[in-house]
Amino acid sequence: MNTTKSILIIEDEQDISRVLRDYLVKQGFAADTADNGVEGMRMLAASAYDYVILDIMLPDIDGIELCRRIRESSQVPILILSARDSNTDKVLGLGFGADDYMTKPFSLSELVARIQAHFRRYDSVVMPKQPVGSALQAGPITIDRKSYRVTLHEQEVSLSAKEFELLHHLIKHRNQVFSKNQLLDAVWGYGVYGDENTVTVYIRRLREKLEKDPSSPKMLKTVWGVGYKFNEDLESE
Incomplete structure (x- = not known):
């Protein structure tokens, strides 16, 4: 995997964000963390991240609302994490522009498999130049x-x-x-x-x-x- 792929983790539980960051780095990604929604928005405005992992339960901004705000200005892929196994949360999150959804507790290997699948799709479908008559x-x-x-x-x-x-x-x-x-x-x-x-x-x-x-x-x-x-x-x- 290309080590230039950068991921922002917006998660207020520092133990989880630290484990996520360390695991993603071991898998060849660059990873940063934000403890709340305001900090996450600031970091997204300052840097061009390739992927966002977003917790739905944040201390300052509801994760679904934050997803909606991100979508107003960016098409960066968003994966929502939730401790609540709720189809309502899932539908709302996807409805406001999230690309994927996982429920805590989750497998780190499955999470990385999903992220890698996204980048494989992006590199093979979006990036190659298409013929004029495409x-x-x-x-x-x-x-x-x-x-x-x-x-x-x-x-x-x-x-x-x-x-x-x-x-x-x-x-x-x-x-x-x-x-x-x-x-x-x-x-x-x-x-x-x-x-x-x-x-x-x-x-x-x-x-x-x-x-x-x-x-x-x-x-x-x-x-x-x-x-x-x-x-x-x-x-x-």
Whole structure:
């Protein structure tokens, strides 16, 4: 792993943050720690971190609120840590722009596996130069990996990195049905480790941004008992 990858740990429990930092450094990352949300925001403004590990229970700012604030100005990948095994927290965290979620106590090796999977996906999908004709057209949607740009009816739509990758995968393989586990593996890079609810949340977010009626989607279709697909045979609006 490239040692230039830098990770910011925003965690008020110093024993946990210290163990995380030391373990990440041993795995070849650069790692810094912040004890609270205000310090974390200051450090993010001062340095270009490649990844953020964010505790949901901070002394000054709720972790979900902090995630929302970070997303207002940055697309840095965010993994939320929570001592509460709550689907509500998970949905809220992912809904406000987190890329991943783990519940305490957690395995350090699994945490690193998820981070490494993210960087493998980023290096192989985002970084390589794409040919000029890399844009895909699907009904009213145009998605261009070269510019990381999505338009709907010629109007640009703001997507997070994971939203973009999920949409690109589904459009590239339009009409093919993928299970949640397959999408976790293809987009997040760790189907065996992931929580399938993550895919559900991201599909819902894409529908809210792209569908005329998110409750009755025409493009991002659910195939009950199987998974999801991008519907190529779009009905005229």
